[in-house]
Amino acid sequence: MRPNPVVKAAMIALASFISLLFVFPYLWMIAASFRDTEAILTAPLRLWPESFSLKAYRDILVLSGEPLSTYLINSLLITGASTVFTVLTSLMGAYALTRAPHLPGFGLLRVGFLLVIMYPYMLLVLPVYLVMFQLGLLGTTIGIILFLSVGPIQFFLFEQFFKSIPREVIEAARMDNASEMKILMRIVAPMSMPVVMTVILITVLLNWAQWFPVLVISRSTDTYTLPVALLSLNSELGVNFQGIMALATLTTLPVIIVYLLTQRRVMEGMISGAVKG
Amino acid sequence: MVAIPVPAARPTLIQRLDGAAIFYVFALPFAALTIVMGLWPIALSIQTSFTESFTALSPEPTFVGLENYREIFADPQFIRSINLTLLYTVLSVALNLTVALAYALFLNSPLLGRAAMIFKLCVFLPVITPDLAGYIVWKWMYNTDFGAINAGLNALGLPDFAGTSSQSTAMISLLIAELWYHVGFYVIIFLANLAMIDKSLIEAARMDATPPWRMFTRIILPQLRPAIMINSVYALIQFLKTFTVVVVITKGGPAGSTNFVSYHAYQMFDQAQYGKAAAMASTLFAGVMVLAFFVYWLNQRADWR
Numbered sequence: 050m051r052p053n054p055v056v057k058a059a060m061i062a063l064a065s066f067i068s069l070l071f072v073f074p075y076l077w078m079i080a081a082s083f084r085d086t087e088a089i090l091t092a093p094l095r096l097w098p099e100s101f102s103l104k105a106y107r108d109i110l111v112l113s114g115e116p117l118s119t120y121l122i123n124s125l126l127i128t129g130a131s132t133v134f135t136v137l138t139s140l141m142g143a144y145a146l147t148r149a150p151h152l153p154g155f156g157l158l159r160v161g162f163l164l165v166i167m168y169p170y171m172l173l174v175l176p177v178y179l180v181m182f183q184l185g186l187l188g189t190t191i192g193i194i195l196f197l198s199v200g201p202i203q204f205f206l207f208e209q210f211f212k213s214i215p216r217e218v219i220e221a222a223r224m225d226n227a228s229e230m231k232i233l234m235r236i237v238a239p240m241s242m243p244v245v246m247t248v249i250l251i252t253v254l255l256n257w258a259q260w261f262p263v264l265v266i267s268r269s270t271d272t273y274t275l276p277v278a279l280l281s282l283n284s285e286l287g288v289n290f291q292g293i294m295a296l297a298t299l300t301t302l303p304v305i306i307v308y309l310l311t312q313r314r315v316m317e318g319m320i321s322g323a324v325k326g
Numbered sequence: 327m328v329a330i331p332v333p334a335a336r337p338t339l340i341q342r343l344d345g346a347a348i349f350y351v352f353a354l355p356f357a358a359l360t361i362v363m364g365l366w367p368i369a370l371s372i373q374t375s376f377t378e379s380f381t382a383l384s385p386e387p388t389f390v391g392l393e394n395y396r397e398i399f400a401d402p403q404f405i406r407s408i409n410l411t412l413l414y415t416v417l418s419v420a421l422n423l424t425v426a427l428a429y430a431l432f433l434n435s436p437l438l439g440r441a442a443m444i445f446k447l448c449v450f451l452p453v454i455t456p457d458l459a460g461y462i463v464w465k466w467m468y469n470t471d472f473g474a475i476n477a478g479l480n481a482l483g484l485p486d487f488a489g490t491s492s493q494s495t496a497m498i499s500l501l502i503a504e505l506w507y508h509v510g511f512y513v514i515i516f517l518a519n520l521a522m523i524d525k526s527l528i529e530a531a532r533m534d535a536t537p538p539w540r541m542f543t544r545i546i547l548p549q550l551r552p553a554i555m556i557n558s559v560y561a562l563i564q565f566l567k568t569f570t571v572v573v574v575i576t577k578g579g580p581a582g583s584t585n586f587v588s589y590h591a592y593q594m595f596d597q598a599q600y601g602k603a604a605a606m607a608s609t610l611f612a613g614v615m616v617l618a619f620f621v622y623w624l625n626q627r628a629d630w631r
Contacts, residue, residue, distance in 0.1 A: 057437045064438060067429070068448035071506065074463045075451070077474050081466075093477035134359075142356025145349040152346055158357050165364030169567045169614055171588050172607035175595045176367035176374065182383060184362075199363045204356075229348045258456035261570070276458045283462050283574070290472060297459040304455050312447055315454060319511070320518050323556060 075301065082106070082295040089290075105291035112278050112296075113270045121299075124257065124274040127193055132252040134198035136245065143207035144233065148219075166201045174262050181266050188268030196262050200255070202322035203248050209321060210244040211237075247318040250311055254304060275300040375604035382600035394605035404606065406582065407590040411566060414497060414586060418565040422505055423557055426512035427550075433513070434520045446517065450510040457507055461574040464503040465490070468575070490576050493583040500571050500584055507571075508564060512557045519553035555625040559618055566614050 076096045081089060082105050083098035110117050146155050165173070177196055178187070186192030214237065222232045260276035267273060273281070279296045282289070308315055375394055377387035398404045429449065433442050452460055467474045468489035476486050488495045523546065531541050569588040572578060578585035578593070587610050594603035 060432070060435065060437050061441060064433065064441070064445045068445050071448045071451060071510070073474070074460065074467060074506070075455075077467065078459075078463045089472055093472055093474050094481065134355075138355040138359055141352040145352035145356075149346065149349040152349055155349075155353065158353065158360065161365050162356075162360045165360055165368065167563075167615065167618075168364075168368055168611055169563075169588065169607070171567060171569045172371070172591065172610060173364070173367055175592070175603060175607060176371035177363065178595075179370050179374065179383065179600075180362070180367045195359070196363050199359050254454050258458070260456070260458050276456050279462060280458055280574070283465075290466065293462060293466070297462055300459045301455050305451070308451065308454050309447075316446070316450060316514055319453070320514060323511075323515060323560065 075305070078294050078301070079298050082291055082298050084291070086290070105289070105295040108289060109282070109292045109296050112282060113273075115270050115273070115278075117278075119271065120273055120275050120278040123190065123272060124276075127190060127197065127263070127274055128253055128256045130194045131197035131256050132249060134194065135200040135203055135252050135256070136249055138198060139200055139203040139248075140207050140241075140245065143204050144211055144237065147208055147211035162204060165199065170201075171261055174265050177262065178265050187266060188272060189266075190272055192266045193263050193272060196266065197256050197259055200252060203252060206244060206248050206251075206318065206322050207241075210241060214240065247314050250307070250315055251318045251322070254307065254315065257304060371604045371607055374600050375608050377601055379599045379601040382604075390601070394601040395609070398602055398605050398609070403582065403585070404587075404590060407585050407587050410497075410584065411568070411586040411588075414501070414568060414584075415562065415565040417497075417501060418504060418568075419558060419561045421501060422509050422512055422561050422565075423554070425505065426509050426516055426557065429509070430513045430516035430520060431546075434517060446514065449513050452507045453510045457570050458574060460507055461503055461571050464499075464506070465575045468499055491580065493580050496576050496580055496583050500568070500575060503575065504565070504568065504571050508561075512561065515557055516550065516553045519550050523549045551625070555622070558621050558625065562621055563614055563618055566610070566617065 080096045080098050083101045088099050181187040181192045222236055263274050263277045279300055283293055374382045376389055378390050381387040490496050490499045527545050531545050567588050568586050572584055572589045576584040578589050591603045591606035
C-alpha cells in the first residue's frame with residue numbers, strides 16, 4: 050500500500066496546526082513584551098511586533114525595591130547549588146541502597162523516601178515553614194537550597210541505572226581486591242556519566258521552575274527567584290502587562306534554549322524517571 | 327630452613343571502613359535530607375493537625391485531639407472544595423488521557439516521517455518550562471480586552487468565551503490551561519509504549535482485514551496497558567493536587583468555583599490557621615494515597631479484552 054501524498058500533506062498540516070497551538074502562548078508572550086498597549090488592543094493576535102520596544106524590559110529593571118539582577122542571581126545560585134546537592138546526595142544514596150540493600154536501616158530509608166515523594170508537594174511545603182522556623186533557616190537562601198535538594202525522580206533514575214550494571218562487573222573488581230571506593234571511582238563513575246548528565250539537566254529544569262517553596266521560606270523579596278518575582282509582579286495592583294510578559298520571557302527563555310539543545314536527553318530522562326517512579 | 331609464616335596484615339582503617347560502613351557514609355547525606363526536609367515536616371504536619379492553630383508554632387502546642395478535623399468537615403466551604411477537586415480531577419484525567427492517546431496514535435503514524443520529532447518537541451515544550459510563567463501567559467490570554475483567546479474566536483466568527491470571569495467557565499479555563507501544560511508528558515509516555523508494540527500482531531490483523539476500531543480495542547489498547555497505568559496514576563496524583571494554576575489564574579474564584587482543596591488549605595495556612603490547614607493537608611494526602619492505590623489495583627485486575 051503506497052502512502053497517499055494528499056493524506057500525508059493533510060496530516061502534516063494538522064500536526065503543524067496542533068503544534069502551533071502548543072507554541073502559541075510563548076510566541077504571544079515574547080511578542081507582547083515588545084509591543085505597546087494600543088497595538089495589542091488593536092491586534093491581539095499579532096505575533097510579529099510592529100517595532101521592538103525595550104520599554105517593558107527597562108521598566109522591570111527594578112522590582113519591589115530590588116534590582117532585577119538580584120532575582121537572576123538568586124535563581125542561578127539556588128538552581129545551581131540545589132542541583133549539585135540533589136545530584137550528589139541521590140547519586141550516593143542510590144548507589145549505597147542498590148549495592149547493599151540489606152544493610153539495617155536501608156529498607157526503612159527507601160520506604161521513608163517513597164513516603165516523602167508521595168506526599169503532595171505543595172502540602173509538604175507548608176510544614177517545611179515550621180521546620181525552617183525551628184532550624185532558624187526561615188528567610189535564608191541556604192534553607193531554600195536545602196529544601197530543593199530533595200529531588201522527586203533523581204533517586205529513581207540513578208537506582209534504575211545502578212541496577213542495570215551487570216553484577217559480574219563489580220564481582221570481578223572485588224575478586225581483584227579493589228576497595229569499594231576504587232570500585233566506585235574507577236568502574237562505576239565512568240559508566241555513570243551519561244545518566245549523571247541527564248539527571249543534572251532535568252534537575253536544573255525542575256529547580257529553575259520552583260516557586261512555592263521559595264515563596265514560603267522567604268521572608269522578604271531579597272531571596273526571591275525569577276518565578277517568584279514574576280508572581281509578585283503579577284499580583285500587584287495597576288499591573289504592567291508588557292512588564293509581566295517581559296519578565297515571563299526572561300524566566301522561560303533560558304529553559305527553552307537548554308531544552309532545544311538537549312531535547313532527546315530531557316525527554317528520555319523524564320520517561321525513564323516516570324516509568325520507574 | 328623453616329619457613330616463617332607471614333602474618334596476615336591487620337586490615338587498615340580504610341579497609342575496615344570498606345565493608346558496610348562505606349555504604350552508610352554514602353547514604354548519610356541522602357538520609358539526612360530525606361529526614362530533615364521530608365519526614366520531619368510530614369510528622370510535624372500530622373502533629374499540627376491535632377493542635378490548636380495559634381499554639382502550633384510555640385514550643386508547647388495545645389493538643390485538641392480531632393477538633394480540627396471535626397471543624398473542617400463541618401465547614402461547607404471545605405466540603406464544597408472536596409467536591410470541586412474530585413470533579414476537576416475526574417474531568418482532567420479523562421480529558422488529558424484521551425487527548426494524549428489520540429495525539430500519540432496520530433504522531434505515531436509512519437506517514438509523518440521525520441517531522442514527527444518536531445511535533446513531539448512542541449507538545450512537550452510546556453512540560454519543561456516553568457509552570458508559573460506559562461499560566462501567567464494563559465491568564466492574560468483569557469483577558470477579555472487584551473486576550474488572544476477571544477480575538478481568535480471572533481476571527482473565526484465564534485462568540486466570546488467568558489473564561490475566568492464567569493463561574494460557569496472558570497473551571498473549563500483551568501482545564502484547558504492545564505491540558506496545555508501537562509498533556510505532552512502523557513503523549514510522550516504513550517509514544518514510548520507504542521514504540522514497543524508487537525508489530526507482527528498488527529500485520530496479522532491487517533491480513534485478516536480487521537476493522538480499524540476492532541484493531542484498536544483488541545490489539546493496540548491491550549498492549550498500551552503499561553502506559554495507561556503510569557499515566558492514570560500520574561494524572562490522578564497530578565490533578566488532585568492542582569495548585570499553581572489556581573494561584574495564578576483564578577485565586578479560587580469567581581465565588582469559590584475553583585477553590586480546590588490544596589488552595590483552600592493554603593489560604594488557611596496564610597491566615598495562620600495552621601491546625602486546620604494541616605488537617606486539610608492530611609485529608610488530601612489520605613485521599614491521594616487511597617485513590618492512587620485504587621487506580622493501581624483496578625489496572626492490575628482489569629481484564630483487558
